[in-house]
Amino acid sequence: MSPITEKSCIEVQHLSFYYLNQIILDNISFSITCGNYVGILGPNGSGKTTLLKIILGLLKPSEGTARVFDEDVAHLKHAAWIGYVPQSISHSGWNFPATVEEVVKTGRIAKIGMLKRWGKKDTAAVERAMELAGVDSYKKRLINHLSGGERQRIFIARALASEPKILILDEPTAGIDMTSQEAFYALLRTLNTTMNITILFVSHDIDVIAHEAKTILCLNRQLVCHVASKNFITKEHLEKLYGKKSKYILHNH
Amino acid sequence: MLEIFQFQFMIRAFIAGGVIAIVAPLIGNFLVVRRYSLMADTLAHVALAGVALGVITQTQPVVVAVITSILAALGIERLRSEKNMYGESILAIFLSGSLAIASVLLSTARGFSANLFSYLFGSIATISQFDVAIILLLGIITFAIILLLYKEFLFISFDQELASANGIRVQLLNTILIVLTAVTVAIAIRIVGALLIGALMVIPVITGMQFQRGFRISMILSIIFSLLSVFVGLFLAYYFNLASGGSIVMVALFFFIISLFKKRT
Numbered sequence: 001m002s003p004i005t006e007k008s009c010i011e012v013q014h015l016s017f018y019y020l021n022q023i024i025l026d027n028i029s030f031s032i033t034c035g036n037y038v039g040i041l042g043p044n045g046s047g048k049t050t051l052l053k054i055i056l057g058l059l060k061p062s063e064g065t066a067r068v069f070d071e072d073v074a075h076l077k078h079a080a081w082i083g084y085v086p087q088s089i090s091h092s093g094w095n096f097p098a099t100v101e102e103v104v105k106t107g108r109i110a111k112i113g114m115l116k117r118w119g120k121k122d123t124a125a126v127e128r129a130m131e132l133a134g135v136d137s138y139k140k141r142l143i144n145h146l147s148g149g150e151r152q153r154i155f156i157a158r159a160l161a162s163e164p165k166i167l168i169l170d171e172p173t174a175g176i177d178m179t180s181q182e183a184f185y186a187l188l189r190t191l192n193t194t195m196n197i198t199i200l201f202v203s204h205d206i207d208v209i210a211h212e213a214k215t216i217l218c219l220n221r222q223l224v225c226h227v228a229s230k231n232f233i234t235k236e237h238l239e240k241l242y243g244k245k246s247k248y249i250l251h252n253h
Numbered sequence: 254m255l256e257i258f259q260f261q262f263m264i265r266a267f268i269a270g271g272v273i274a275i276v277a278p279l280i281g282n283f284l285v286v287r288r289y290s291l292m293a294d295t296l297a298h299v300a301l302a303g304v305a306l307g308v309i310t311q312t313q314p315v316v317v318a319v320i321t322s323i324l325a326a327l328g329i330e331r332l333r334s335e336k337n338m339y340g341e342s343i344l345a346i347f348l349s350g351s352l353a354i355a356s357v358l359l360s361t362a363r364g365f366s367a368n369l370f371s372y373l374f375g376s377i378a379t380i381s382q383f384d385v386a387i388i389l390l391l392g393i394i395t396f397a398i399i400l401l402l403y404k405e406f407l408f409i410s411f412d413q414e415l416a417s418a419n420g421i422r423v424q425l426l427n428t429i430l431i432v433l434t435a436v437t438v439a440i441a442i443r444i445v446g447a448l449l450i451g452a453l454m455v456i457p458v459i460t461g462m463q464f465q466r467g468f469r470i471s472m473i474l475s476i477i478f479s480l481l482s483v484f485v486g487l488f489l490a491y492y493f494n495l496a497s498g499g500s501i502v503m504v505a506l507f508f509f510i511i512s513l514f515k516k517r518t
Contacts, residue, residue: 057418080420084419086414093412096410096411097462097465097467097471098467098468099467102469105404106404106407106408106411106416109404109405109419109421112404114402114405114422118404140467142465162419
């Protein structure tokens with residue numbers, strides 16, 4: 001349907017990132033086709049969040065390039081086409097005296113542009129985002145009275161308000177109960193399959209990623225694997241990623 | 254007509270007070286949620302140094318205060334983003350540093366100490382026609398800019414990182430907000446006084462937030478409480494011969510305490 005379905009949406013080439021003489025990301029190259037659902041796995045400190053921040057244009061790569069929609073992320077004109085869902089648990093702004101609706105609306109602001117006013121289209125997009133994420137039933141409530149799962153859905157709604165083509169999520173289910181998590185993954189599946197939104201998902205939850213995502217990237221400073229999830233051989237890849245100890249992790253599941 | 258409005262200086266005080274009562278909490282809402290509350294106090298002390306400079310050079314104190322506090326605001330932002338310093342420490346340096354400059358400047362100016370009290374705590378009798386014109390002009394400009402950039406200011410206040418990732422010009426907006434803070438503080442110094450302007454930018458805001466109705470409605474409520482505080486405060490200052498800043502802030506405090514007892518609906 002969409003003309004860009006088979007094109008690559010995210011293109012990373014020879015990307016390295018150094019911080020205080022430490023290598024955080026080492027010569028990483030991959031490309032992600034539009035409409036893909038990519039899970040990124042990696043231990044703590046493997047550079048997952050750094051990689052996301054580079055793609056979002058929040059950090060500049062030390063070497064190499066990251067391109068989104070065939071444009072360098074440093075001067076990406078379509079920044080508002082990327083929806084970002086940060087770790088809900090780490091966000092410090094939950095005491096902010098705003099309603100759910102006010103927070104969701106902030107996701108639309110970049111798309112409207114400075115000095116321009118809200119139009120009917122914008123209001124409709126926000127309403128739709130709130131319905132999709134299932135927050136419309138509590139949209140007039142203040143965000144500080146909500147549970148972890150409810151808050152997470154606000155962040156999804158906010159990301160959807162800009163009608164993004166790419167959705168980037170950084171461990172979005174941390175600190176959220178199982179029932180909410182299941183509903184959350186179902187929502188991501190819907191967004192990916194029916195709305196053709198490309199999803200980039202960082203998680204610690206190997207089972208879920210292997211089950212939900214179409215493609216898996218394993219990151220440990222270098223790109224350890226880049227495979228279709230059906231070809232993801234848990235033992236082999238996990239040993240590369242986490243070392244021999246990974247056997248231990250598997251027994252627990 | 255009330256006796257109070259037969260005096261030109263009282264009419265001037267009400268006009269200037271009304272403008273400040275609207276603009277101060279408008280900015281204050283953004284300062285409070287960004288944990289910048291102390292910024293207003295710091296810039297007020299800088300403005301006081303500006304007033305002292307204006308008195309000594311026999312220029313317009315309000316104009317010099319506006320200029321010095323804008324320069325200080327830009328300096329604070331620069332230090333905060335470029336040097337690796339704690340935000341509060343930078344504020345502390347500017348706050349006490351400018352107070353030191355103000356005291357040195359004022360000790361060289363003879364006969365000013367009598368006037369000092371009015372700059373510290375506000376005074377209704379000393380507002381000139383020129384002051385009112387400046388306050389009106391800058392107040393309206395500030396008001397218009399905040400309304401125009403309201404959605405962007407809200408965005409960077411709630412989530413600066415996402416705003417930046419979305420291509421919002423966060424640095425520019427931060428600078429605009431802080432310059433507007435400097436302007437507001439400097440024009441408010443006449444009515445509310447350097448030591449009390451911070452209170453007018455914070456107390457009505459917190460009062461409005463007690464109603465738990467979201468950011469926009471909190472903002473409207475804070476303006477209503479601020480206007481009430483300024484007008485009631487000015488009446489009290491006139492009839493009981495009080496420092497206007499002190500009486501305004503005490504009325505604002507009264508509303509705040511009442512709001513604490515409000516039942517959550």
